Amino acid sequence: MSSSKHSAQRLALFNQEVVTRFELYNSLFLTLPFYQVKDTGILLPFFSSHCEKGVAQLKSPTEIIDSFFEERVPGVDEREQVNRLFRFIQYIERQVVLFDAVEDASFGKIPRTDDSGTLNGLLQQVASDDDMREKIAEKLRNFSLRLVLTAHPTQFYPGTVLTIMTDLIEALKANDISTVNLLLQQLGKTPFFNKTSPTPVDEAISLIWFLEHVFYYALADIQTKLNEEFGTGELLHQIFELGFWPGGDRDGNPNVKTDSTRKVAYTLRQIIFRCYYRDYRNLKRRITFRGVEEAMGKLGDILYVNAFNPQPDASDLQQEMIDLLESIKNTLVEDHDSIFVEIIDDFALKIKLYGCYFASLDIRQDSRVLRSVFQFGLNQKELNNGLPTDKWEELSEDEKLKLISFNEFDFPCDEEPAKGADPMINDTLCTIRLMHQIQRQNGEKACHRYIISNCQQASDILQLMNLFLWCGWTKDDLTIDFMPLFETVNDLKHAADVMEKLYSHPVYKEHLKRRGNRQMIMLGFSDSTKDGGYLMANWSIYQAKVELTAITKKYDIELAFFDGRGGPPARGGGKTHRFYAAMGKEIANDHIQLTIQGQTVSSQYGSIETAKYNIEQLVNAGVTSALHPNHRDLLDDNHKSLISTMANESFEKFMALRKHPVFTQYLENMSPLKLLSNINISSRPTKRNAGAPLKLEDLRAISFVTSWSQMKQNVPGFFGVGSALQKAKDSGKWQEAVDLYKSSGFFKTMIDNSMMSMSKSDFRITAHLEHHEQYGEFWKILKSEYDLTKANVLELTGTEELMQESPIDKRSIAMRERIVLPLVVVQHYALEKMKNTQDEELKSAYSKLVIRTVYGIVNAGRNLA
Structure with missing residues (x-):
């Protein structure tokens, strides 16, 4: 079957399983009578359509929203208009969750373009090749993968919402409409944001939810499968490790103190013992034979005490627990026909993986x-x-x-x-x-x-x-x-x-x-x-x-x-596993360690199924050299010279933009940058030197990237790429650049991730700034580089549309962008109103309106992960 036909079939399946089901459940969701205004759900589709038409006509956000109220809700005063916009936001926030859940529920039904990167794909490649199997086994003996969870605030779902989403995914998988309806009602009445900023310990507890409910099972399952397939009973070393930053990362976060670190280390210990204790209770229901009573009793006491009682003088009990399990296993083998030995092995494996610490702080x-x-x-x-x-x-x-x-x-x-x-x-x-x-x-x-x-x-x-x-x-x-x-x-x-x-x-x-x-x-x-x-x-x-x-x-x-690397491509995210698969022999690649941050945590590791898929992709990328030793991405001197020339051109273009006299002002006044510190989703400030005037070098990269993404301009993900490609074209190196894209996984991944950033840009929303007295010239510079980059990237890749080769990701992004477009329009409208109103009460209301739009826009951007 041709790849284009296969892609068309996958896209049709995506439309059926995700788009159609979302629209069906969304129509149910919009009929739920939640908020103060009963007709919010009825009005929202009209508001969304009005925003789409207004943006297509390049109208300003103020024109779009004023005309909507004139047409649909005439006669209401400004305060009531603000109230209506808040209600729209609350619905849209929940639409994003619903779309996430529908998409996650369909994960196992839609073939992925990268299925060859899964563990099953790897096993198929070596099924009848013992020599290749041994090469991979040898590679795995010196391979490790460490995933490090960080507290960078790029996704804003509280734990209560994550729990609802988990249950919603299971109900959607079973097509249980009654449960879906109840969960949507629960979702409608559950707050989406904190009244106060979380502490570093709060952030840690939020992330530990993923350790406890996802990673604990996913990593153990994959390690077991690798042991069975490539090890002699067990691999020579522990392949997987977890790392953890909340409570330990004090770089620029004045709220992380010694006591925070102590509490997080204690919590990690306590939660891993609770995970063990849950497993132990299942174990106890099966291991009911003579000869194991004493060891089972000791193990149960250790686990219970450390899971539920404070242990000020705790000690490392990993080896003691392993020894007890080994004793129980020996009794099962010698006296009870090895019955249930696999349960003991699974439990022991987890204790070897996570010890008494769960994740390294x-x-x-x-x-x-x-x-x-x-x-x-x-x-x-x-x-x-x-x-x-x-x-x-x-x-x-x-x-x-x-x-x-x-x-x-x-x-x-x-x-x-x-x-x-x-x-x-x-x-x-x-x-x-x-x-x-x-x-x-x-x-x-x-x-x-x-x-x-x-x-x-x-x-x-x-x-x-x-x-x-x-x-x-x-x-x-x-x-x-x-x-x-x-x-x-x-x-x-x-x-x-x-x-x-x-x-x-x-x-x-x-x-x-x-x-x-x-x-x-x-x-x-x-x-x-x-x-x-x-x-x-x-x-x-x-x-x-x-x-x-x-x-x-x-x-x-x-x-x-x-x-x-994490989050959007502008912060090093995107299809991260492809970067590792593309590392040439010149680069050490036996050990993969990377940060998992923000929306990447829930989008790629939000369920056991998605986590296993994405972890397997990274494992596959790490062993690629053993599978294809002659296909590694080794750039020759000409290629390096070409990329270096393009990088320098891009750097000069970007530095010229940074030095533009209105660069910082534009970011401060036309994006929610100044208000990000008021969003109660992080314990850390948006910039270093919090009390000083804004300087670009003090601005945290995450605030920098988030601000551009809120404007739907995504400058850090593409600016300078178009000029760099134009430099190659003008210097007669264009065909070399085309060949490089086809032959180099590193260069291809870099360009493809940039296309992903661009696909989430929409300069129509800010088109009214073209004639702005202060920012018009600057906006034209951004738009000109975007147009140049898009044209050159399409020519380089031989495609007619951005992300043409990834139709499902492209469709998913388009759906998400359509859902949150009204939020973007409302945000720009509210920012403008804040500047022009003298009424302090209204100014505060518009400020809150801006802050609330940030949540949904960022949460919907999980494809950037």
């Missing part, structure tokens, strides 16, 4: 803060050891590397800082001490990584090592992995030099040897996009990976890259 802090803490230490007489206190920061990097003394000292630290003490310094020192306690109680893997954000020099890492030695740790017992995070274009360029200085430093060299000669390096995408644009960010990371791999191999060290 990463600690992250900015290098500038860590430098100030180190300076504080130098100022203490008992720690100084003769170092030049006053002039330390003036020393050259080489001088610092020679002088750092690595003297051990047990510096006292109280979580309640003394009067006049810097709370950030105090927190840093107390957290370093706390990491030791967490390891003792939950196991070494519970908290063994310290990430240095904005890492610019080797001394940033060595000074942090010294801080550990000042806080009770010893060189011989420093069970910590120090991980630099390189994120700006400039830092990525110098990353290999920084690491070489570390690898050749005698103290760090010894530390690495004790850690198994393994080094983890984090590369951040979001800030490099904000720093240099989409194309340059991708290329800078690619080049940095090549250079870092080479320098690490030189010192015979095993390297794992930790990628800060």
Whole structure:
């Protein structure tokens, strides 16, 4: 069957299973009499249609909404108009949830374009090839996948809504209309937002829901399948690991304190024991034979006490639990014909995967803060050891590397800082001490990584090592992995030099040897996009990976890259597994580590079924080299030169845009940027240096990308790409660029993800700004680059429409964009009204209106994940 015919069939199935079913259930939903205005559900389809027509006619949001009320609800005053708009928003928010649920319920029924990337696809490829099976088994013995959940606020469903959505998906799968109707009623009456901002611990608890209900089962299922297919009973090592940032990531979040970290570590421990206890109760119903009573009793006591009672003096019980299960299994094998042994094996596997910690709690802090803490230490007489206190920061990097003394000292630290003490310094020192306690109680893997954000020099890492030695740790017992995070274009360029200085430093060299000669390096995408644009960010990371791999191999060290990719393509998301499948031999790719953030968590890992599919995609990408050793993405010098030229052109175009005199003003005044801090979905501020005037370098990448997406302009995901391709065309390199798209998985994925960003852009909504006195010229620059990028990308890919090769994703995006179009119109209308009204009460109402529209628009953007 031709691929086009297959695509048409899949699209027809999608329309039948998703689009038609959504429209049917949506018609039911709109008849439910929820809010103060009884006819909201009746009016909403007319309002949506009116917005579509108005946008198509390039009318301004104010014209669209004013004309709607004149036509459909004449005579109501401005306050009642605002009230009606709030009701529309409440319905649309829930329509997004309904569409999510319908789409998720149909997941197993619609063949995916990437089915070859699943575990079953992998098994089919090696079904009759023992040699290939052994190659994959060998690859898997040195492969690992770590998924790290972060608290970045890019999706706003509270736990109550997630639970309803889970039940709704099951009811939809069974076509249980009565239950669907009840759940829609529940959804209609359940709040979608918090009255107050969550604490870091609240954020952690929200994400732990996914650990408990999805990852706990999904990872164990896949590990079991891999063990059965490629291992001799069991693989030689643990393939899967979970990481966790809420409560540990204090980079720029003043609300994360030592106590937050302690509470999150405790909660992770308690929840994993509750998961175990649930499994134990099922186990107890089956293992009812003589000879196991004592071991079963001990295991039950351990699990119950740790699941439900506070354990201030907890200890790592992983091995004890495994030993008890092994004892029970031996009795079953020897005395009871091995009955129910598979249940014991499944339980033991989970305990091996998750221990007493569930997910490793990463600690992250900015290098500038860590430098100030180190300076504080130098100022203490008992720690100084003769170092030049006053002039330390003036020393050259080489001088610092020679002088750092690595003297051990047990510096006292109280979580309640003394009067006049810097709370950030105090927190840093107390957290370093706390990491030791967490390891003792939950196991070494519970908290063994310290990430240095904005890492610019080797001394940033060595000074942090010294801080550990000042806080009770010893060189011989420093069970910590120090991980630099390189994120700006400039830092990525110098990353290999920084690491070489570390690898050749005698103290760090010894530390690495004790850690198994393994080094983890984090590369951040979001800030490099904000720093240099989409194309340059991708290329800078690619080049940095090549250079870092080479320098690490030189010192015979095993390297794992930790990628800060997540959310939309503008923050490094999109079809992430394709990036890993496209890594050439020049790039270390035996260990995949990446952040799972925002809408990516619920869209790709919201159910066991979708989680297993997406995890298997990443596993498949990791073993591609064993399957096709000669098909790896190895860019030759000409290709590298071409991409480099295009990246530089894109960078110059993006930097010129950033330097435009109204760049920051446009973002502040025409998007909800200034109001994002009022949305109670995150414990962290929208920018660093919260009290200072807005500077682009202080603006968090997530706020930067979200603001552009709210305007439906998605600038970080495409700007400069069109000019870069035009540069190739003008310099006679066009055919090379076309060939590169066809041959390079890296380049193709980069372009395809950019197309995904563009497909969610709609410049018609802001077309009225073309003649704006202050912003007209700037808007034309954005629109011109969008048009150029779209034209060149379509020509490059040989297609007539964006995402033509991904018809289901394209259709899904179109449906979501149609659902939330009224929200976008209302948002721009409310922003305009805020500026022009003098009535403080109305100004506040419009501000709240803007904030509420943000929820639905972002939640509907899950395809960007």
